[in-house]
Amino acid sequence: MTKQRVVVTGLGTINPLGNNVSDTWKKLVGGVSGIDYITLFDASDLPVTFAGEVKNFDANEYMGKQNARKLDRSGHLSIFAAEEAIQDAGFDLSKPLGEDFGIVFGTGIGGIGATEDAVRVYDERGSTRISPLAITQLMPNSSTGQVAIKYGIQGPSLTITTACAASANAIGEAKRMIEQNIVDKVLVGGTESGTTSMTIGAFAQIKALSKQNDEPQKACKPFDKNRDGFVMAEGSTVLILESESSAKDRNVEVYGYISGYGSSTDAYHITAPSEGGVGALRAMEKAISNADISNEKIDYINAHGTSTPANDLNETLAIKSLMNDYAYEVNISSTKSMTGHLLGGGGAFEAMASLLTMKNNQIPPTINLNDSDEDCDLNYTPNHFVDKNMDHVMSNSFGFGGHNAVLIFSKQ
Amino acid sequence: MEVNEVFEKVKTLFEEELGIDSEKINMDAKLEEDLEIDSLGIVEVVMAFEDEFEIEIDDEELTDVGTVGQAVNLLHSKL
Numbered sequence: 001m002t003k004q005r006v007v008v009t010g011l012g013t014i015n016p017l018g019n020n021v022s023d024t025w026k027k028l029v030g031g032v033s034g035i036d037y038i039t040l041f042d043a044s045d046l047p048v049t050f051a052g053e054v055k056n057f058d059a060n061e062y063m064g065k066q067n068a069r070k071l072d073r074s075g076h077l078s079i080f081a082a083e084e085a086i087q088d089a090g091f092d093l094s095k096p097l098g099e100d101f102g103i104v105f106g107t108g109i110g111g112i113g114a115t116e117d118a119v120r121v122y123d124e125r126g127s128t129r130i131s132p133l134a135i136t137q138l139m140p141n142s143s144t145g146q147v148a149i150k151y152g153i154q155g156p157s158l159t160i161t162t163a164c165a166a167s168a169n170a171i172g173e174a175k176r177m178i179e180q181n182i183v184d185k186v187l188v189g190g191t192e193s194g195t196t197s198m199t200i201g202a203f204a205q206i207k208a209l210s211k212q213n214d215e216p217q218k219a220c221k222p223f224d225k226n227r228d229g230f231v232m233a234e235g236s237t238v239l240i241l242e243s244e245s246s247a248k249d250r251n252v253e254v255y256g257y258i259s260g261y262g263s264s265t266d267a268y269h270i271t272a273p274s275e276g277g278v279g280a281l282r283a284m285e286k287a288i289s290n291a292d293i294s295n296e297k298i299d300y301i302n303a304h305g306t307s308t309p310a311n312d313l314n315e316t317l318a319i320k321s322l323m324n325d326y327a328y329e330v331n332i333s334s335t336k337s338m339t340g341h342l343l344g345g346g347g348a349f350e351a352m353a354s355l356l357t358m359k360n361n362q363i364p365p366t367i368n369l370n371d372s373d374e375d376c377d378l379n380y381t382p383n384h385f386v387d388k389n390m391d392h393v394m395s396n397s398f399g400f401g402g403h404n405a406v407l408i409f410s411k412q
Numbered sequence: 413m414e415v416n417e418v419f420e421k422v423k424t425l426f427e428e429e430l431g432i433d434s435e436k437i438n439m440d441a442k443l444e445e446d447l448e449i450d451s452l453g454i455v456e457v458v459m460a461f462e463d464e465f466e467i468e469i470d471d472e473e474l475t476d477v478g479t480v481g482q483a484v485n486l487l488h489s490k491l
Binding site for chain 2: 060068069133
């Protein structure tokens with residue numbers, strides 16, 4: 001059987017910038033920050049008081065209270081984003097997607113809020129008062145199962161938890177499922193809604209978060225000399241992946257091809273990137289090899305660009321090792337400068353951002369990049385979008401644990 | 413407490429705690445079919461009853477409870 005090429009035919013999202021793809025894209029190109037002070041809980045005693053929260057979303061209103069209370073917030077966001085993607089791909093929401101559809105979700109920490117709630121109840125009232133919904137809300141595969149139930153997806157399913165590389169790995173593994181003719185359509189998502197007082201506290205303890213509490217919108221400054229950590233964010237992004245032949249049979253528009261996927265593991269340190277970004281470099285090399293193009297064909301890199309001192313430096317070094325002189329020419333940007341760090345949802349969001357970048361021939365900027373760091377001296381598209389014709393774009397995602405996942409999208 | 417008072421308390425609890433549409437809640441309503449309370453939901457319902465009425469309900473006592481009316485009568489008998 002011939003190897004299928006894989007296209008993206010549907011996108012859906014809910015994130016700190018917007019509650020649909022179109023609004024999100026406008027904010028990305030406009031260089032608008034989605035970061036603000038935390039409203040979901042009282043964060044006043046925490047070392048970090050801001051995050052990227054989804055706004056104007058009421059799960060009770062969206063799915064009814066009886067349904068909403070069965071899911072945790074990541075489940076709500078996943079079902080919401082999936083609806084837009086399924087409709088965008090031209091499927092009828094009233095019919096189950098069926099056995100021809102697979103589903104793969106990526107998440108970093110699953111229903112961590114539900115875990116915390118259950119522990120709190122256990123401590124205060126004992127085991128017999130723990131909610132019977134606790135397990136189904138906290139398990140990391142909750143979104144996978146709930147989205148499958150909601151939309152009738154009965155093909156193969158997977159949940160990937162490679163921290164902040166999770167949903168980039170999810171897209172890559174779904175690509176392989178289609179290439180190998182296991183299934184010809186896969187709904188792929190990345191969701192995180194793990195901003196709680198405990199996670200903010202815990203990430204702050206390992207010095208991973210920006211503490212620039214005075215100006216939340218300006219705190220996330222990837223590649224800037226004064227960057228001091230990432231900004232927690234929440235959201236869900238869903239993509240409909242399909243074999244080229246299936247998309248042609250259905251006569252639907254495509255956003256682009258997923259032409260390359262590479263993954264690797266640092267095997268170095270549980271949080272710090274390997275020196276010189278050699279682990280990330282291996283993933284980039286594999287993705288480019290998988291896409292069967294040369295390095296100079298990459299027109300844009302959606303960087304992992306978390307705004308931590310270590311990531312941005314080592315990612316820069318890895319890009320230099322990969323591309324040599326061309327590293328100084330290629331447009332790079334970090335959309336995390338606007339969204340914050342969607343953790344396990346980041347790969348899917350940034351895949352969407354990369355596809356829209358390529359399709360619209362517009363590169364979203366890295367905002368808050370004002371003071372250059374002499375060690376981060378590449379073309380990060382600072383503060384204003386750039387018009388550019390693009391044929392191939394690359395998206396980097398790296399996670400705690402040393403997980404690296406790189407995707408390449410192509411117009412043809 | 414009278415049976416109708418127990419019913420009103422159960423109705424309020426279903427509405428406010430579980431988000432069930434009040435129009436669906438009557439003595440004949442089947443918990444699973446009409447009110448869409450699944451096996452996990454039943455555990456929640458029992459926990460809510462125990463908290464509201466300050467009683468304990470054993471699993472065996474639930475064997476014959478399939479409708480709101482049967483639940484109300486069980487609660488009434490335990491008060």
